[in-house]
Amino acid sequence: MRRPRSLLGANPPATVGVLVIAAATLVLPQVLSAPNLITYVTIGLATIVVAGLSLLMGFAGQVSLGQGAFYGFGAYSAAILAIHGWPPIIALVAAVVMTAAVAAAVGALLLRLEGHALAFGTLALQLIFLSVLSQTPSFSGGAIGLTNIPALTLGPIAISGYRSYAYFVWIVAAAVLLVSRNITRSRPGRGLRAMATSPSAASAAGVGVVSYKLRDFALSAAYAGLAGAIYAFFLAYISPDAFSVMLSIEFVIMVVVGGLGTVSGAFVGAAVVTIVAQVLTSLGTGPSLPAQLPNVLSEGVYALILITLLRLMPDGVVGLASRLTKRLVRAKLERRATLRPAAGTVTGPVLAPATVETDGAHAARADGDTVPSRGGRAGGAT
Amino acid sequence: MLQLERLVKTFGVVRAVDGVSLSVDAGELRGLIGPNGAGKSTLFSLVAGHLRPEAGSINFEGRRIERLRPAARARLGIAITFQTVHLFRGMTTLENVMVGAHSWTNHEFVEAALRLPRHFREEPKIRERARGAVARTGLEPWADVPAESLPLGRQRALQIARALCGNPKLLLLDEPAAGLRGEERRELSELLARLCEEGFTMLLVEHDIGFVSRVAHRITVLDMGRVIAEGSPAEVRASEAVIVAYLGSVPADDGATSR
Ligand SMILES: Nc1ncnc2c1ncn2[C@@H]1O[C@H](COP(=O)(O)OP(=O)(O)OP(=O)(O)O)[C@@H](O)[C@H]1O
Ligand SMILES: [Mg+2]
Numbered sequence: 001m002r003r004p005r006s007l008l009g010a011n012p013p014a015t016v017g018v019l020v021i022a023a024a025t026l027v028l029p030q031v032l033s034a035p036n037l038i039t040y041v042t043i044g045l046a047t048i049v050v051a052g053l054s055l056l057m058g059f060a061g062q063v064s065l066g067q068g069a070f071y072g073f074g075a076y077s078a079a080i081l082a083i084h085g086w087p088p089i090i091a092l093v094a095a096v097v098m099t100a101a102v103a104a105a106v107g108a109l110l111l112r113l114e115g116h117a118l119a120f121g122t123l124a125l126q127l128i129f130l131s132v133l134s135q136t137p138s139f140s141g142g143a144i145g146l147t148n149i150p151a152l153t154l155g156p157i158a159i160s161g162y163r164s165y166a167y168f169v170w171i172v173a174a175a176v177l178l179v180s181r182n183i184t185r186s187r188p189g190r191g192l193r194a195m196a197t198s199p200s201a202a203s204a205a206g207v208g209v210v211s212y213k214l215r216d217f218a219l220s221a222a223y224a225g226l227a228g229a230i231y232a233f234f235l236a237y238i239s240p241d242a243f244s245v246m247l248s249i250e251f252v253i254m255v256v257v258g259g260l261g262t263v264s265g266a267f268v269g270a271a272v273v274t275i276v277a278q279v280l281t282s283l284g285t286g287p288s289l290p291a292q293l294p295n296v297l298s299e300g301v302y303a304l305i306l307i308t309l310l311r312l313m314p315d316g317v318v319g320l321a322s323r324l325t326k327r328l329v330r331a332k333l334e335r336r337a338t339l340r341p342a343a344g345t346v347t348g349p350v351l352a353p354a355t356v357e358t359d360g361a362h363a364a365r366a367d368g369d370t371v372p373s374r375g376g377r378a379g380g381a382t
Numbered sequence: 383m384l385q386l387e388r389l390v391k392t393f394g395v396v397r398a399v400d401g402v403s404l405s406v407d408a409g410e411l412r413g414l415i416g417p418n419g420a421g422k423s424t425l426f427s428l429v430a431g432h433l434r435p436e437a438g439s440i441n442f443e444g445r446r447i448e449r450l451r452p453a454a455r456a457r458l459g460i461a462i463t464f465q466t467v468h469l470f471r472g473m474t475t476l477e478n479v480m481v482g483a484h485s486w487t488n489h490e491f492v493e494a495a496l497r498l499p500r501h502f503r504e505e506p507k508i509r510e511r512a513r514g515a516v517a518r519t520g521l522e523p524w525a526d527v528p529a530e531s532l533p534l535g536r537q538r539a540l541q542i543a544r545a546l547c548g549n550p551k552l553l554l555l556d557e558p559a560a561g562l563r564g565e566e567r568r569e570l571s572e573l574l575a576r577l578c579e580e581g582f583t584m585l586l587v588e589h590d591i592g593f594v595s596r597v598a599h600r601i602t603v604l605d606m607g608r609v610i611a612e613g614s615p616a617e618v619r620a621s622e623a624v625i626v627a628y629l630g631s632v633p634a635d636d637g638a639t640s641r
Contacts, residue, residue, distance in 0.1 A: 179495040179496075182494055182495050182496075182497055183491060183494050183495050186489070186494035186501055186505060187483070187484065187487055187489050187494060187501075187504065187505070187508065188489070188490055188491045188494050189494065190473070190477055190480055190481050190484075191481065191484055193470060193472065193473055193477075194470040194473070194478075194481045196470075196472075197469070197470050197471040197472065198468045198469065198470055198471075200432055200452075200464075200468060201464065201468035201469075201470070201544075202470070202481065203431075203432070203451065203452035203453050203456075204430055204431075204432070204452050204453075204456060204461070204462050204464075205456060205461075205481045205482045205484050205485065205544060205548060206453050206456035206457055206482075206483075206484035206485030206486075206548060207453055207481065207484050208451070208453040209453070215490075215491050219491060
């Protein structure tokens with residue numbers, strides 16, 4: 001069943017969405033106040049990190065609790081190189097490459113292991129990163145941080161001021177999302193998606209599962225390093241406080257809120273969590289309130305969000321939204337079908353939202369479907 | 383083309399494959415039969431690379447392959463369809479089949495991300511080959527629907543299409559006819575006959591002896607992880623050891639099946 005092509009292309013809602021977003025990114029930096037511009041840039045940076053982490057969690061089925069460290073590593077690499085006289089844009093690119101290289105080295109050690117090795121390993125990496133910072137004051141500025149980070153210039157154009165960053169960050173975010181899309185809609189992306197639901201069938205088809213996981217991990221780290229490097233130039237000041245373990249956990253929550261493996265989910269998750277965090281901070285900050293309150297509040301709320309989401313909407317806000325739209329579309333098609341039964345309207349199978357299912361669970365189901373008399377016996381192939 | 387020598391694979395105390403030696407010629411369709419738990423699927427996993435043998439060797443076109451990973455064996459031309467259907471959920475039938483092309487294509491993350499030339503060279507070839515595989519397995523009407531929404535028989539066909547998209551030399555088919563209805567079975571045996579004419583080498587596990595006898599050139603019988611008989615379909619069906627170990631009783635006619 002092929003819909004006639006309209007002016008808006010094959011998928012009108014998506015095209016409208018892209019146009020609305022493009023218009024918003026052009027207009028918003030002009031109308032937002034300075035504090036809101038900072039939030040806006042922060043959301044853009046978080047979107048970049050979350051886009052990468054969601055590729056990792058959605059496809060490799062791995063969680064990284066060290067995205068904050070990669071973000072910080074990108075920030076420090078770019079800052080230190082730029083301070084030592086590298087052209088800022090070269091420092092930025094080098095920071096991305098270095099972050100990916102670190103992730104590749106760490107991943108090569110951890111991804112061969114089953115289970116949560118990567119989650120724990122990346123958490124350890126974050127702690128090592130923070131302790132290295134505090135041990136190398138002459139190099140990294142120690143607890144005080146680095147202050148004299150040069151301004152970012154792209155040839156003749158200097159990027160300075162909140163407004164130009166508001167444009168720059170979102171141009172970069174758009175480029176990153178385009179890269180994600182290009183990957184998912186091609187050979188390596190199909191391999192990643194295949195691997196997410198059946199690693200054994202993917203490997204039998206020629207997908208090098210371990211190396212794909214490794215590339216996926218390095219890519220997600222590169223995204224974080226890129227966002228971190230931009231962050232360093234944006235604030236012109238970085239310190240270890242900005243790259244706490246809590247930041248890594250925030251990134252994971254953003255992925256869960258937005259839903260795995262969708263481009264729009266990265267933005268929704270980043271925006272919702274950033275704004276909630278800011279509201280909590282302003283709620284918890286007051287003359288008579290204890291200084292720890294904002295932290296305690298946000299930790300409590302994050303825990304609540306995580307538990308609620310995992311129970312109610314395992315595929316995130318965007319997954320929930322698309323499930324609802326599909327239900328509406330189906331209801332409409334069914335109504336049409338009952339109105340004109342003779343026309344033979346094909347409702348077609350309703351797309352189930354892509355969920356990550358383990359090989360074992362699926363094999364068990366297929367086994368049940370195929371040969372009920374032999375239920376419970378594991379197929380030799382898995 | 384394929385030589386297995388004294389392969390051994392145990393699971394705890396179970397000797398699932400217990401010293402199997404087997405030789406398959408190029409272009410041959412070899413049937414592999416045996417009672418439940420005989421070790422047929424385990425043997426396939428050893429050849430496809432999902433399991434490593436504890437002893438013995440696997441030669442494929444003159445190369446020792448028993449230490450290679452599954453993806454490397456796929457690149458040499460070995461493809462498998464699983465007894466328990468393995469689909470890539472959330473992907474369409476065509477996309478599932480396109481994954482099969484991994485074994486003969488090369489463009490990687492950076493090339494896809496930046497849309498470099500090799501991406502544009504390979505992508506249309508992948509699509510074309512996948513469309514061909516979808517067509518010859520009768521899956522055209524389902525090409526653009528999510529694979530998990532297909533009826534079981536079509537899911538089995540999808541596995542074959544995915545294997546064919548990999549341009550394999552050796553096809554390991556683990557009970558491709560299980561759960562298929564009469565018409566679908568006929569289509570499958572026609573497809574197997576055509577693949578045979580095209581020169582594919584195949585190993586076919588199937589419980590329906592009538593079905594294997596019609597399509598296979600030779601049949602190997604496994605029981606308790608060992609080869610207990612080998613020969614033409616007629617020889618195997620006449621063998622006393624097979625009748626005792628596998629069938630339990632003498633079959634009445636061609637239509638006899640084990641289940
Ligand atoms: N992953 C595994 N772990 C433990 N035991 C296994 C595993 N896979 C297979 N086995 C055991 O190995 C033996 C051989 O199993 P296999 O699946 O190879 O038999 P099969 O000949 O394919 O049987 P069927 O006709 O029922 O498919 C059985 O006893 C089975 O229980
Ligand atoms: Mg089996």
